[in-house]
Amino acid sequence: MINWGYRWKGALRASAAVGATMGAMMTAATGSSAWAAVGDEGDARADITVTARKVPEPLLKAPLAVTSISGDTIVAAGLQTITDLTRMAPNVDISGGIAGQLQGQISIRGISTLVRNIGLETGVGIYVDGVYIGRPENFVQHLLDVDRVEIARGPQGTEYGKNTIAGVVNVQTKQPDADPGASFRLDAGNYDYRRAEGVLGMRLNDGVSVRGAVAYARQDGFYKHLSGGKDAGSTDLLTWRLSAKYAPTDQLSFIARWEGLRDRGTPAFFQADALAGYPADFPSREPLHVNNNRPNWLHRDSQGVSLTAEWTSDAVTLTSITAYRDSSYNAALDDDQEQVDFVAADNFSDDSHFFSQELRLAGGTGKLRYLLGVYYFDQMVRTDRGIALGANTGVPGEPMLTTKGSVKTESGALFGRLDYELTDRLSLSAGLRYTRERKRAHFVQDDASGTGIFTFLGFPNLTFDGRSTDDDLSPSATISYAVAPDANVYARFSRGFKSAAYNVDLASSLGGLDASPEKATSYEIGFKALTLDKRLRLNLAAFHTDYDRLQVSQVLGSGLALTNAGRARVEGVEGELSLQLSSRLRLEGNAAVLDAHYKRFDNCGVPASLIPPGGDDYTDCTGNDLVLAPHFTGYGAVNYEVPVSFGTIFARADVDHRSAVYFEPTNSDAFKSDPRTLVNLRLGLRHGQWDIAAWVQNLTDKVYKTYADDRSGLGVFRTAAYGAPRTYGVSLSAAF
Structure with a gap:
């Protein structure tokens, strides 16, 4: 039984530590966008409206931990992709996996899933304009023509359902009738970086508006090839959005949207960090170096x-x-990343299609508000x-092992929520979602050469x-109290759910090919x-979450292992603070303390490179930290503007710190990152409709790992992926 007195005393102590840290940093931020950028039209101190609970409501009164990042802040901070957003919210991170474009491993409050095959789903749902965008290969795209991004932390089972057990990232693009004109x-x-973006919006008549946006970016790779081959980590990404709105009356509107991307970059995937038969200091082991003799390439398309x-x-x-999406990719990887042929080919491709339909009714009468909905999702x-x-x-002849499979998912849900104002200050909310999800998985692994070597x-x-049918009830309940006109406290209970998973990947046995559904129960005060x-805007939250049958995916050197950890527990405190010191100066930031560990995990797989002769393949990981769960994160930024005779000079500096994390459950130092602190700067001039700015990312050229795994079965004892080195450049923009 949980000792809540002890738990919340610890949470309050941690809250004080967070507050002290934030005060010392003089930082702030409800997602770096508590107010419009200095100089924007309108009241810069107006409250923010969020739709994290699928109805518009003031951020101040929304009874959950949610960060709202405005489009103005995205531009001011030079953010390019969803990956860049993570520093703006406490307890949010993203790892590159073996390929950030394909397996973006998002962690919220210490919960993440290595989604490297089609039988697994992420625990963080990403939505664009209310549409679930599906598989992780869709995650990395330009933040193009965005109005705001909301990041809701903790289980969001009632409003969103499947695959939001850790949280939700909700991207809202600009409406077709917003900001008519062109920009x-x-x-x-450096690294020959080039990017161009254009936006055009028009109101054709009183009822029809159209809007289009396109962006193209290219950059040379920052992983240096030692033998004169193609440098890795390059960018070649095209993203587009097109929307049209028809509003025949003030009460009725229709918005049609089409968006997509085309990616032809050369990913690094990773580099070899320990290689069979090579000394510990072989040259291509140096960070941000590769020496592959087989090509690394990626063709990724989504719309x-x-x-x-x-x-x-x-x-x-x-x-x-109503939505439909398809995405596909074809890729090739030289696993040893050296002038050696341990692996002659590693080719992989996925193709996905889904259809979704959501119908919602929201309204209210007197002190009662309600939300009712039905949802259907079909994916192949x-x-x-x-x-x-x-x-x-x-082994002669380059024998090949093939793996082919498919996963069909069909999900339906009914959900609803009631919000009631007991008094002018006290409000109650209760919601429930019923989900039924069916999955069918088919998987064939075959030694095509017939040699038996595999x-x-x-x-x-x-x-x-494999077949599964999972039924789930995800309730939520909150109580909110206005202690003052502009101050609220809340207590929240919520549950989340993720359906059964399958290992449609390299498998070392008939065991470990499926995993049971996982569930989470969360308690939060804010x-x-x-x-x-x-x-001054202040948001604080303390939370305790219990996970049952947490799904764990591991690369163990001899294939992928999929299992359920018995239980996991996540506790922490997080805070966001924004301070508008003057019309010229704004401070913003966040900080978080986290304790995320396996409460019971006695069937934990051990990476092959860590098993001593005669040792066991499995161990007890009970008490170990969860993967990608930093104990502390902190972020702070300073924005300053100075009017001058020829325009306005603006400057921004931000600092992002993350403590060390483990990349696999045994918590071995061999698969661990170091703590890292990144500094970014931006300085520019605004004159009328024109902006010009110089910027630098990762000012100190910090070298830091974003991922590591064991591929001993292929001669690679340890891989390593790294974040981008120091980059710098200039930006020119205009709006008409």
């Missing part, structure tokens, strides 16, 4: 269409969102992969068919305030 932006920087229809009256709003994903042994293994190496021929004439 463009040009960027240039989606949606139709949002909305009818409003004085009492109710009826919303329908197929995979085709092959890995061939090279000549340096001593069976000898631990990869047997196998055929697997405080939100606007004070000092609404110049």
Whole structure:
């Protein structure tokens, strides 16, 4: 039984530590966007509206931990992708995985999933304009023509359902009838970086508006090739959005959207950090170096269409969102990343299609507000992969192991919530979502050469068919109290759910091919305030979350292992602070303390490179830290503007700190990152409609790992992926 007195005393002590840290940093930020940028039109201290609970409400009164990042802040901070957003919110991080474009491993409050095959789903749901964007290969895209991004932390089972057990990232692009006119932006920087962006919006008549945006970026790779081959980590990314709005009456509107991306970059994936037969200090082991003799390449394509229809009256709003998306990628990887052929080929491709339909009714009467909805989701994903042994293994003929599979998912849900004002200060909310999700998985692993060498190496021929039907009830309940006109406290209970998972990947046995559903129960208390004439905004939250049957995916050197940890516990405190010191100066930032560990995990796989002769393949990881769960994160930024005779000079500096994290559950130092602190600077001039700015990212050229795993079965005892080195450049933009 949980000792809540002890838990909350610890949480309050941690809260004091967070507050002290934030005060010392003089930082701030409800997501770096508590107010519009200095100089924007309108009241810079107006409250923020969020839709994290699927109805518009003031951020101050929203009874959950949510960060709202405005489009103005995204531009001012030079943010390019969803990956860049993570520093803006406490307890949020993203790891590159073996390929950030394909397996973006997002962690919220210490919960993440290594989604490296189609049978696994992430625990963080990413939505664009109310549409779930599906597989992780869709995550990395330009933040193009964005109005705001909301990051809700903790289980969001009632409003969002499947795959939001850790939280939700909700991207809202600009409406077709917003900001009519044209704008463009040009960027240039080191590593031959070039980026161009253009936006055009038009109101054709009183009821019809259209808007289009396109961005293209290219950059040379920052992983240096030692033998004169192609440098890795390059960018070649095209992103577009097109939308149209038809509003025949003031009450009825239809918005059609089409967005997509085309990626032809050369990913580094990773570099070899420990290689069979090589000394510990072989040259390509130096960070940000590769020496592959087989190509690394990626072709990634994704597009989606949606139709949002909305009818409003004085009492109710009826919303329908219909969406279809398809995405695919083909990639090749030289696993040893050296002038050696342990692996002759590692080719992998996935192809996914989904359809979704959501229908919501929201309204209220008197002191009662309600939200009712129904949701349907249908997804088919197929995979085709092959890995061939090279000549340096001593096996002739480059034998190949193929893995092919498919996963069909069909999900339906009913959900609702009631919010009631007991008094002018006290409010209650209760919600419930019922979900039924069916999955069918088919997987074939085959030694196409017929030599039997892969069976000898631990990869047997196998055929697997899995079926699951999971039913879930995800309730939520909150109580809110206004302790002052601009100060609120709340207590929240919520549950989340993620359905059964399958290992449609390299498998070392018939065991470990599936995992049971996982569930989370979370308790949270929070405080939100606007004070000092609404110049100071403070958000604090303390939380305790219990995970049952947490799904764990591990790369162990001899294939992928999939299992359920018995239980996990996550506790912490996080805070956000924004301070508008003057019309010229704004401070912003966040900080978080986190304790995320396995409460019971006695069937934990051990990476092959860590197993001593005669040792066990499994160990007890109970008490160990969860993967990608830093004990402390902190972020702070300073924005300053100075009017001059020829315009306005603006400057921004931000600092992002993360403590060390582990990349696998045994918490071995061999698969661990170091703490890191990154500094970014931006200085520019605004003159009328024109802006020009110089910027630098990772000012100190910090070298830091974003991922590591064990591929001993392929001669690579340890891989390592790194964040970008120091980059710098200039930006020119204008709006008309």
